[in-house]
Amino acid sequence: MEIRFYNTLTRKKEIFKPINKGKVSLYTCGPTVYNRAHIGNFRTFIFEDVLKRVLQLVGYNVKHVMNITDVDDKTIKKAHEENKKLNKITSKYTSEFMEDLQALKILPADLFPAATDHIQNMIEMISILIENKNAYVADDGSVFFSIDSINDYGKLANLDLKRQKQTDRVAADEYTKDNPRDFALWKAWKVEDGDVFWDSPWGIGRPGWHMECSVMSTKYLGNHFDIHCGGVDNIFPHHENEIAQSCAALGTEFVNIWMHSEHLNMADEKMSKSLGNIKTIPELLDDGHSAESLRYVLISSHYRSKLSFSSNKLDDARKAVHRINDIYNRLQGIISDGNSFPNEYDQFIEALVDDLNTPKALGILFNYLKELNRKIDNDKLTDEESSRGILFIKKADEIFSFLKDKTVIPDEIAKLVAKRNEARKDKNWELSDLLREELKEKGWIVEDTLDGSKCYSA
RNA sequence: GGCGUCGUACCCAAGUGGUCCAAGGGAGCAGUUUGCAAAACUGUCAUUCAUCGGUUCGAAUCCGAUCGACGCCUCCA
Structure with a gap:
């Protein structure tokens, strides 16, 4: 069967050919656990769920990895605001995320690797990038990726950087960078980071946002894998930077198809x-x-x-x-x-x-x-x-997954239904309609059929 | 300023050169059933695809212009 997916990298639909016959390696960008995810976030997770279910239905064996971003500016800020340990915050929102996945009947990934469990792997990749001269250490101990060290930066987002207007955000960024658009692989420790830091060859600090996906995707799916997904807002900078650092560090092909879902407004x-x-x-x-x-x-x-x-x-x-x-x-x-x-x-x-x-x-x-x-x-x-x-x-x-599980009808509801059936038997339509309204307000729909009344949750 | 997406009936939404004088869902309307109820089921519901030009034997679908909505350009699914 010919499967076709739109590839953000080429901006057209392509025939899908898995790297290994019968198998699909799938990496989907997961949540940053600093807050409860919203229905907009779940548009992407549902899209990925459908993608995976379709691949499985047509016979593929899918290996699915979804990361959990449990260290970044926002998680640290949240922990600071609530005066709690970072992992208190992140474990709370991670479990809430898992509850929501389950509530929406989204099939869980095979693996949910957390960024903080892979700091050492990230340090190793950053070291390679420095050796390869794709990255440099700044005065404060931060490490930046040099976008001038590669020649195809911007290929995913279709950005021609020479023609870009420099925004205030970029202009206001750190002046220790060679190129203002160079992005952080490692962020040196700052006072506001509190007790959140790890040792590294460049001093204490924490990884930049994009590192975790480059490291965890390739660690669990191999350097070259089939599909990488996310929301459109991940195209730039996140996925663009991921491509830059992964390709530079690994020197191999990275991802075959990039798929992105549009926003929920x-x-x-x-x-x-x-x-x-x-x-x-x-x-x-x-x-x-x-x-x-x-x-x-x-x-x-x-x-x-x-x-x-x-x-x-x-x-x-x-x-x-x-x-x-x-x-x-x-x-x-x-x-x-x-x-x-x-x-x-x-x-x-x-x-x-x-x-x-x-x-x-x-x-x-x-x-x-x-x-x-x-x-x-x-x-x-x-x-x-x-x-x-x-x-x-x-x-x-x-x-x-639109079919509802057969729900158990609570006693309270069953009693109301029984009461209504009595009223119907007495041809007391007024009371019977009143009870039906009451049930509806409680979230239960009752229908009369030739075989009697049916009741189900709305 | 650069890059990009989109505008289809009352609402939502497929279709991207001929099989489309445009799927499907919801609402509305008519009917079947029923308790002159609810639900269910059936039928019906766009000569027209933002507007104006052009290409073509043929356009919702391609090209150009105009109007409108939205996104990205280092927080973001």
Whole structure:
């Protein structure tokens, strides 16, 4: 099967060829654990989740590594503000991140290496860069990468540095650098770093941000691996610098395909911690939105398009997710599983392997579901078709995970439902509708069918 | 200033030269079912793709201009 992915490096879709047959090595940039991640961050993690699930569905053995950035300016600042040890802060937000991943049904990576566990490896790579004359030690003991020492700096971000306007941020940066755009591989200790520092040949300090990914990706996936992902804002400087230092240090090919997801916007503006317009996963779940609805919103537009987040979208998503669950349950009542697929399944897969066209794949799925419903209504659905339908939905769910787990109905809810059934028996419609409203407010939807009332969580 | 993305129905969103006089979801409308309820199901819903020009036998899709939205240019998923 021909799989095609858009490669940021070449700015076009390319046919995916794994380095090792049947295997894919995947590195995805993980969170900086100084704060609770927000739904915008999770757009990227869901995109990566879909990518991995698609690769697995078509038969690849995927080795997935996601880093945890547990030392940098922000984590240190946070620890300082709260007057706590750095690892108190980072372990708290790391476990919260893991909870959110699980809540959103995101498959965990095979490895979640932390930056602070790889300081020695980073020091080794920096030493190589200094030996190779790609890096130099500044007066204060910081180490910088010299972008003039390589000739293709800027190739990922498509930047022609000679024509760039120098921004204030760059102008205000340290004057000890040879070139103002040289970036830090090692940051010498400063007073505000407190007890956060490690020994190095250049004095005490801590690694620069980009080092950890160069070191950990290659340590666990090999110097040359298949796919590296992140949000578009990682293209520059993070991934550009990663390429520069990795290629210079290792002298080999580094990453074949770079994939980046677009931003999730809040009211047409980027959702980010610094703008303060964020929503976290627990907040959204507390508002009564399901993990499936959240996944749907993030999956129903293409990963390379900007996406505006709104409650309106979540409402639409809830209904779409319900539609899928409903027909699935409807089919379950008809016949058991089989093992052949409808023709639409091939189209579905084709859409997904064409640069993860999830909106198109969803369209194909919905079209097919409507056809199934039509046949059920006309009593023309054969057992064969029904079992194919179930299998298709199950396979689709291996990618999307829109099917809800059968939830246990709490006693309180069951009692209300029973009370409502009594009212219905007495043809007390007023009370019965009132109870249905009450249940809805508690997050449970009750439906009456010929076989009695069904109840499920919204 | 440089680089780049985008503008498709009331909302969301695929499609990027002919099979598109444009998928799919939501809303609306009509019908089936039902408790004149909710849910479910079916049907319906863009001669048109920001605007204006151009290329072509043929354009939502290519080119140019204009208008509008957004992102990156060392905090950022």
